[in-house]
Amino acid sequence: MAFVSPIVSDKTRERTRQRVQDQLESNSKDWANSIFKWMLFLTLVFSLLVLMILLATVITGSYPLFSERIGSFLSNGFTTKSATRGVFQGLRGTFWIGICVICFAFPVGIAAAIYLEEYATDNWFNRLININIRNLAGVPSVVYGLLGLAVFVELFDGVVGVPTKTLGRTTIAGGLTLAVLSLPVVIITASEAIRAVPTPLRQAAFGVGATKSQVIRSHILPHAAPGIFTGSLLSLARALGEAAPLIVVGAVSGRLGPTTGLFDPSQLGERFTAMPMVITAFVGQPGEQWRPLASAAIVILLLVVLGFNVAAVLLRNRFEAKREG
Amino acid sequence: MLVDPDARILEGTSSRRAKEVAIKLVTQIAAALSLLVTIAIIGTLFYRAIDFVATLANPSEADVENAGVPLSLDLLWSNGQWAPRFTRFDIKTLVVGSLIVTAIAMMVAGPLGLGAAIYLSEYASSRARRFLKPILEVLAGIPSIVIAFFALRFISPQIVQRLFDTASQNLLAAGLGVGLLTIPLVASISEDALRSVPNSLREASAGMGARKMRTTLSVVTPAAVSGLVAAGIVGVSRAIGETMVVFLVAGGGGNSAQFTANPLEKGSTMTAAMASQASGSDNIITEIAAGSLYFVGAVLFVTTFLLNILADRIVRRYREKY
Numbered sequence: 001m002a003f004v005s006p007i008v009s010d011k012t013r014e015r016t017r018q019r020v021q022d023q024l025e026s027n028s029k030d031w032a033n034s035i036f037k038w039m040l041f042l043t044l045v046f047s048l049l050v051l052m053i054l055l056a057t058v059i060t061g062s063y064p065l066f067s068e069r070i071g072s073f074l075s076n077g078f079t080t081k082s083a084t085r086g087v088f089q090g091l092r093g094t095f096w097i098g099i100c101v102i103c104f105a106f107p108v109g110i111a112a113a114i115y116l117e118e119y120a121t122d123n124w125f126n127r128l129i130n131i132n133i134r135n136l137a138g139v140p141s142v143v144y145g146l147l148g149l150a151v152f153v154e155l156f157d158g159v160v161g162v163p164t165k166t167l168g169r170t171t172i173a174g175g176l177t178l179a180v181l182s183l184p185v186v187i188i189t190a191s192e193a194i195r196a197v198p199t200p201l202r203q204a205a206f207g208v209g210a211t212k213s214q215v216i217r218s219h220i221l222p223h224a225a226p227g228i229f230t231g232s233l234l235s236l237a238r239a240l241g242e243a244a245p246l247i248v249v250g251a252v253s254g255r256l257g258p259t260t261g262l263f264d265p266s267q268l269g270e271r272f273t274a275m276p277m278v279i280t281a282f283v284g285q286p287g288e289q290w291r292p293l294a295s296a297a298i299v300i301l302l303l304v305v306l307g308f309n310v311a312a313v314l315l316r317n318r319f320e321a322k323r324e325g
Numbered sequence: 326m327l328v329d330p331d332a333r334i335l336e337g338t339s340s341r342r343a344k345e346v347a348i349k350l351v352t353q354i355a356a357a358l359s360l361l362v363t364i365a366i367i368g369t370l371f372y373r374a375i376d377f378v379a380t381l382a383n384p385s386e387a388d389v390e391n392a393g394v395p396l397s398l399d400l401l402w403s404n405g406q407w408a409p410r411f412t413r414f415d416i417k418t419l420v421v422g423s424l425i426v427t428a429i430a431m432m433v434a435g436p437l438g439l440g441a442a443i444y445l446s447e448y449a450s451s452r453a454r455r456f457l458k459p460i461l462e463v464l465a466g467i468p469s470i471v472i473a474f475f476a477l478r479f480i481s482p483q484i485v486q487r488l489f490d491t492a493s494q495n496l497l498a499a500g501l502g503v504g505l506l507t508i509p510l511v512a513s514i515s516e517d518a519l520r521s522v523p524n525s526l527r528e529a530s531a532g533m534g535a536r537k538m539r540t541t542l543s544v545v546t547p548a549a550v551s552g553l554v555a556a557g558i559v560g561v562s563r564a565i566g567e568t569m570v571v572f573l574v575a576g577g578g579g580n581s582a583q584f585t586a587n588p589l590e591k592g593s594t595m596t597a598a599m600a601s602q603a604s605g606s607d608n609i610i611t612e613i614a615a616g617s618l619y620f621v622g623a624v625l626f627v628t629t630f631l632l633n634i635l636a637d638r639i640v641r642r643y644r645e646k647y
Contacts, residue, residue, distance in 0.1 A: 036538045037448055043440030047508055048460045054467070054475045108355045115352035126356075131637070133359050138559065138633035139626065140566025142596050143366065145603070146622045150369035180362055187359065211341065213348040234466075241468025244568035244596070248603040248618075276470045276569075283474045283573055291478070298471050309466045313459075 058302070061295030073296060078256055082289040087297050090278035092262050093171060093251070094240055094304070097274055100175025101182055101239050106232050109186030113228075116187070117194040118216055136184040145248025148177030153249060156269075169250030171272040177245050182235040189231020193224040226319030230312040237308035241301065243276035251277045275301045366626065374623035377616030381414075388613060396613070407598055408581035409614035418584040419621065422496065423565055423594040425586070426575065429500025430507050430564040435557060437504075438511025442556075445512070446519035447541050465509035473573040476502030481574065489589050494576030497588040502570040511560040518552020518643065519545060555639040562632040566625065568596040577601055595625045 008016075065073060076086025112133075120126040157168030197220050205215040221228075252273045260267050279301060282294035337345075380388055384396040394412045406413040441461060445454055481498035485491060522545050530540040546553070571577070577593025585592050593601065602618050 030536060033536055033538045036541075037444075040440045040444035040448060043437045044444055044457055044460060046437055047441065047464055050505055051460065051464055051467075053479065054471070057475065057479055058471070108358055111352045111355035112359060115349070115356040119349050119352060120356070129356050129360060132363050134637055135630060135633050136359060136363060138562055138566075138629060138636075139366065140568070140596060140629055142566065142568045142599050143370070143622055143626050143629075146599070146619060147362070147366050147369060149603070150373070150619075151365055183359060183362065187356075211337065211345055213345055216348075237466060241466075241470070243468070243470045244572075244600055247568075247572075247600045250603070276468060279470050279474065280569065280573065283470070283477060294474055294478075298474055301468060302471065305468055306463065306466055309463070 058295045058298045062299045065292040065296045087278050089256050089273050090275040093272040093274035096171045096267055097175040097178055101179045101236050104179035105182040105186050109183050110190050112187045113190035117191050133184045133187050141242050142244040144181040145245035148249040152176045169271055170269050172268040174246050174249045177249050178239040182239045185235040186232055190228045193227025197223045226316045230316040233308050233312035237305045241305045243280050246274055246277055370619055370623040370626055373619035377620045380613055405584035409617045414617055418582055419595045419598050422592040425496050425588050426500040426594055427561055427564040430504035433504025434507035434511045434560050438508045439515050441512040442515035446516050461509045461512050469506055469569040472502050472506050473570040476570055476574045491589040494591050495589050496575050496592045499571045499575040503564050503567045507560045507564050510563050511556050514556035515553050518549040522548045551639050551643040555636040558632050558636040562629045566629050568600050571597040572600040595621050
């Protein structure tokens with residue numbers, strides 16, 4: 001049509017064509033893009049660097065002590081001198097706290113996850129439980145300590161152990177506090193694992209006449225086991241590294257009463273300490289001579305906690321490989 | 326109503342049905358237990374916190390005699406000191422301390438967590454992700470007491486004290502330590518948000534001729550912004566609730582802290598004050614001082630609770646969007 005002038009002149013069009021062609025054919029580096037990418041990468045490298053420095057600090061710091069007296073460091077308990085002090089009571093406390101978490105948080109958490117994923121219908125009560133669990137997972141750990149102090153400590157004051165001596169501040173009170181703390185995380189991870197079980201698997205089991213509980217036991221749980229197991233181990237690792245709730249519940253950082261063996265269950269009714277508490281005590285000591293003890297105790301705690309983490313990931317990979325194989 | 330006699334087989338025996346009901350009931354009780362935990366937390370915290378405030382407002386003669394000083398609600402906002410053993414309950418000392426530590430922590434965790442998340446979600450190949458993601462997972466698995474040691478023995482002397490003239494315990498070093506702990510959380514929620522942005526948006530942007538950086542900054546990040554905000558809120562909630570780093574590094578030990586707005590000074594936070602008071606619990610303390618523990622706990626719980634609810638709402642909304 002005669003009225004329409006071309007939007008761009010032939011000259012402009014030619015120039016644009018040339019520039020696009022240059023762009024497409026050029027080998028010049030896109031600097032802004034590269035710098036942006038490398039800056040993002042450096043944020044990750046920073047985290048890695050922090051990890052390396054941290055591990056290097058504690059490992060080199062603990063080396064003199066480990067090379068000198070690793071045996072007595074593991075088997076000795078509380079003494080006032082840094083040269084003879086060990087972490088045995090901390091190990092014992094952490095062991096029994098772990099048992100408490102496994103015995104209380106795991107079964108309750110997994111059962112709750114089964115209910116939420118397999119039985120629960122969409123009504124206000126179940127929605128409330130769901131919201132509640134997500135919120136519980138975000139409650140600061142020190143608040144769980146207050147719960148433990150107000151509920152478990154007072155509950156066990158006089159029921160287990162000698163009341164006048166322990167005031168209820170016993171291993172089982174600390175263990176139950178940390179079990180309650182890990183409960184929401186266990187429920188959330190177990191729910192995710194159960195949700196990931198394909199529906200046809202359920203339908204097939206129902207189709208051959210299995211009842212709901214049989215479907216859960218024979219199909220859903222075995223299929224979801226790797227995920228449940230991984231999540232539970234991770235939450236156990238988290239619980240064993242917690243110090244704040246134990247301080248509030250009343251773990252001891254100094255002298256402890258009679259020395260029972262590592263596996264003696266009577267420890268449940270006694271006053272207690274745990275590895276994170278022992279480390280807190282070492283770190284809080286002003287003298288230079290306590291540094292190697294703090295580093296060494298941290299190395300032991302990290303071995304336990306990161307060991308659980310690695311074990312969780314490895315087991316998950318192995319389960320998954322088996323299922324596919 | 327089953328008419329066909331053969332169909333009754335499907336109903337099963339009554340003992341089998343009873344077993345089914347019992348199993349369901351057991352799991353239901355387990356789920357309901359989580360509600361009980363919340364009720365117990367709210368119940369104990371608020372019952373004792375209200376009791377504490379009521380005692381301050383309306384002290385009996387015995388309370389005043391025990392405390393040794395006149396009691397009134399003014400104590401919660403005067404003196405510029407938090408020292409329950411000496412009946413000093415200036416809550417703004419702790420709130421400002423918490424705000425300083427949280428702000429510093431988020432200055433560390435915000436950019437570093439977000440940067441790592443963008444790299445993992447937009448740039449890293451799936452091979453690289455397999456190697457890089459565990460860095461954050463291991464960092465997330467480090468107990469906070471270990472970070473506390475690191476902050477006190479490395480960050481404070483090697484970084485903070487070289488740059489500033491300050492004591493080895495200060496709020497800045499504590500904030501940096503808390504920031505390290507918060508990075509993995511911020512990174513993981515941010516990455517989820519970025520990955521939930523549909524690929525069609527990225528493809529459309531690339532089709533318009535935008536380069537990767539332009540696509541990331543102008544298309545993907547804005548599309549994920551609600552999730553990124555949620556990551557920030559959860560990070561703040563985590564930083565406010567962190568205890569051990571602040572307890573050992575901020576310098577509020579001995580259960581007393583002065584009001585300060587200077588991050589280079591010693592200070593205390595809500596969490597550190599609780600740990601500090603509880604760790605001295607073998608000593609004889611007044612009943613009113615014991616009540617202050619629950620009061621601070623209640624303030625902390627309400628703060629983090631509101632933040633978590635807010636973040637949860639935002640996350641749900643963006644999940645629905647895509």
